[in-house]
Amino acid sequence: MNTFLVGAIRHPGADSSVDGGTDPLSTFADLELGGKVLVSAELVIFNRTVQYHPLCLMLHIDSSPSSLPAPSKCFGRESVVADIIQRIDNGVQCLAITGAPGIGKSAVAKDLIYHDTVASHFRHCRLWVPCAEAMTFVGFCNMLLDSIWGPSLSARLLGGRYSLSPRAIESHLAAAVESLLRSGPRHLLVLDDFDAIWGRNDLRRDVEHVLEILLQAPHLTIVITLRGTRTPAVVQWTKEIDPLPLQAAQWVFLSIHPVDDGSLIDLLLAVDCVPLTVTTLAFAGRARNWAPSDLLAIWRAEQKLLVDLRLPHHRSFEGELIRLDPDAKKLLSILSVLPGGVSTAELSNLAADIQNVYEAVGQLSSSSLAQLPPNGRYQLLSPIRAYALQYYKIDTPSRQSLYTYYFSRIKRHGSRPGDVAFRAAARYFIEEEVNIYAVLESALEQGCSIAIEAAVENSDLLSCTRPRVDIATKAVALARKLSPDNLLSQCLQWLAESYRAVGQLPDAQCILEEALSEYRRVGDRSRAAQSLQTLGLIRYQRGDKIAGILKLEEALEEFRLLRDAPREASCLLSLGEKYFENDRSEDARISFQQAMSQFKDTDDRGSRAQALHHLGRLHASKGHLDIARSQIDEALKTYRELDDRAAAANCLMLLSHLYPDINEKRSALEEVLSEYLNLGRRLDAAFAMKRLAPLYTAQGRYEEALALHKRAIPEFSHFVFVYAAAESQLDMGLLYLKMERYHEARLALEIARQKHVIHGDRRRAAIAIVNIISCLLHQGDQDSALSLLETHRGDIEEFFEVEVAQP
Known part of the structure; x- marks a missing residue:
């Protein structure tokens, strides 16, 4: 039992003075719950500034927290909860947890109230x-009273409280809370969900006054959860x-649906890792x-998937959308088709017909409909974006303006590998990758049709970004419909x-066989030979060596017939690699040397360096x-002289295997990684990260090693290198353990x-x-620990006995 002081309860019909009216005790004389008398006859007097009776009743009630929501597991919010607890310990009396709909504000608040520190400190309070x-201000105040006393007792104490005026309810609440605390x-x-009442402009002043009254009690800490920044x-x-x-989002998904076919990370990134x-x-x-690939395909093909699933947080932002002015709604529709967000500098260009675009973005930000993450680009999170795409569609003039803006930018940045501007162009494509693909x-x-032209003209630059089979497929479909033969064959090659x-x-x-057929049909022998060369590489990769x-030898002959010396030499290099991999060292040496001779005759220093690289x-x-x-x-020196950073990076990667000193290895790999990232070669960069992380770990640079693992894992997953992703995940877990971050x-x-x-890798699963x-x-x-050991004893004994026997 806990003793509570409850004040300012007025008997119906009683006078406002202390001496007038009916004795307040008579109101509660028969107050029982389950046959148990809850009210004693002891009176307590205290001084206060509010009106109504300065009388209180000493109530003896069970204050177990039955009104608390059921506890639930909250992943990835440990640091957030710890930060809030620290603020409470430091004496902050009123805190707000804010964020977009579905972001997990209520989940954080639940995790907070059930946290061991909070539970032991506040106990039943x-x-x-x-x-x-709460539908009204009176309803909000009544809910506060219900929370303090419990619904049944609150109703008996106040009788017809729902018919009382807001001021009367407010005064009852003030006295009750003051005496209680x-x-x-x-x-x-x-x-929780404070914006439901705070979002009502007509109630905001009264609601804030209630908070001011509550905070007069020095022993009360208030935590509110709400959307927006107001x-x-x-x-x-x-x-x-x-x-x-990302890691916490993976665990949330897998704890419910333990299936990952290699597309889980892409799915989570597509929906911005929004918890709900x-x-x-x-x-x-x-x-x-x-499977995650099914969900991802549906999500990409039909953006209204989340709307159709009728997520609860849709209701929470529908009201905010309705209250937006026309300019803000228009900006919302533009941002909905640009998932990568828009920088502040680009806002005025992309929304030129919005008179005050910064006021519009301010409306979206203040209601948490748009966010400004650390990258400085205003964007909509996936649930809001999906809803806006469905119900706030972009108008035709704005859509056409977007096409014009992005396609002109693509054309301005376009170049080919080896061009001086290619690296800068690649960086632009990487930065704008998500939006470029969305607009395409x-x-x-x-x-x-201009979209097809933009895609095929910049296929080399698009290859610097994440491959999007779905978009290339749409380009092929449109090319077939419009029947431009040259564009169809190029789209087919892009898709392949x-x-x-x-x-x-x-x-x-x-697909490449169809492209080859198309090139031959229209008489483009050069592109046909290039397709034949790529086809040979694919057949080889598939195991048909x-x-x-x-096929490579056939392509080589075709290049010779066409007297295309650069392509012939390039094909010789490809052949030499495959000869080398099949232990045909002499054939490989001859191919490399022939390629070097061809490149020397054409004064192609870069390609000659490439042949020298292969010979090395x-x-x-x-x-x-x-x-x-x-x-x-020597090859590296030539590459650097020619500013061919990609080839230089490949050379350095090979040299890193040959250096005996760990510092030389690390230095080479750091340069490799920098160049791969600049050039958008993300898979190569991921493997460089995977090789570099153990070197950092060996030198005690744990945080840097962790950062590399965190960046590499999503890339491996995206490119369906699922084993590399799983290995890096395991390495990251072991590193956390080494750092005692259990x-x-x-x-x-x-x-x-x-x-x-x-x-199916049971051995690594057992290590985990x-x-x-x-x-x-x-x-x-x-x-x-014992439960887990018993569950997996068989695998642990099997694999660790093998490891002990064969260290």
Whole structure:
């Protein structure tokens, strides 16, 4: 039992003076609950500034927190909750948790009230008010009273409270809370979904006055959750909630629907790791037996998927959308088709007909409909973007302006590999990748032929970005419809290269064979020979090595007939590589030397350096390390003189294998990584990160190693290098463990375990399990550690006995 002081309860018909009217005690004389008398006859007098009776009743009631919401697991918010607890400990009396709809504000608040520190500090004095259920100001005040006393007791004490005026209810609340808190311990009051009542402009003044009254009690801490940045003036500190970290989003999804076919990270990135969206998709996938690739395909093909799933947070921002003025709604429609966001500098160019674009973006930001993340680009999170695409469609003039803007920018930046401007152009394409693809896709769906031309003219630059098979497929479909033969064949080649980049080699081969046929049909022998060369490489990659080499030899003969010396030499290099990989060292040497001769005759220093590079690799394989390093160093020098950074990076990657010193290896790999990132070669960059991370770890640079793992894993997943992604995930978990960050280690190791189980790698899954057990033991959770050990004892004993026997 806890003792509460409840004040200013007025008997119906009683006079406002202390001596007048009916004795207040008579109102409660028969107040019982389950036959138990809850009211004693003891009176307490206290001084206060509010009106009505200065009388209180000492109530003895059970104050167990039955009104609190059910606890739920909150992933990836540990630092956020710790930050809020620290502010409470430092004496901050009123805090706000803000963020976009579905971002997890209420989940953070739940995690806060059930946190061990908070639970032990506030004990039964934790109160939760779901403001979304309050339809009026009186209803809001009544919910506060219900939270303090409990609904049944509150109703009996106040009788016809719902018929009282707002001021009467407010005064009752003030006296009750003041008496309660003057006599008891500290209380924590959470006002969840506070914007439901705060968003009413006609109620805002009264609601803020209630908060001011509540905060007069020194032992009360108030935490409010709301959308937007317009918080009450009494709020002393605000914590804005961001989307989940990628690793936490993976764990949320996999804990509900433990399926990852290699597309999970892409799916999570597509929906911006918004917690409620991730959860809904996971449940939808489990219910319908959809893999992440299925969900991603539906999401990309039909943006209204989330709308059709009727997510609860749609209701939370529908009201905000309705209140926007026309300019803000128009800007919302423009941002909805630009998922990569728009920089402040670009706003006026992309929304030229909006009179005050900065006022419009201010409206979107203040209501949390648009966000300004650290990259400085205003953007909509996926649920809002999907809803806007469905119900706030961009108008035709604005759409055409977007096409003109982006296609003219693409043309201005266009160049070819080897051009001086290519690196700058590649950087622009990488920065604007998401928006460029979104605009291309929109234009293709609208039947805009200029989109096809823009795509094929810049296919080399598009290859610097993530391959998008779906968009290349739409380009092919439109090219077939419009029947421009030259564009169709080029679109087919782009689609084939996209399939090849994501590892779908059978599709790549099929499409490339059609492209080859088209080139031959229109008489373009040069492009046909290039397609034949690529086809040979694909056949080789698919394991048909003999057929692949034969195709390359066929392409070589065609280039010779065409007297295309540069292409002939390039094909010789490809052939030499395949000869080398098949232990045909002499054939490889001859091919490389012939290529060097061709390049020398055409004064092509860059390609000659490439042949020298391959010869160095050949010598390195035979153990002739001095000759190898000499040839590769010479090739590297030439590349640098020609400012061919991509080729220089390839040389450095090879040299990093040959350097015996760890500092030389690290320096070479750092330069490699920098160049790959500048050139948009993301998969190559990911492998460079994977090789560089252990070197940082060995030198005690743990945070830098972690950063590399975090960047590499999404790239491996995107390019369907699922084993490399799983290996990096495991390495990251082990590194967290080494750093004694046990919670993060458990999360990373559990994701790695699930990935290795999915891919059938039981040995690495067992390694993950053993280290998860280690984390649990370090955290003092022996019961969970023993349970996990018993569950996986067979695999652990099998694989670790093998490892002990064969260290």
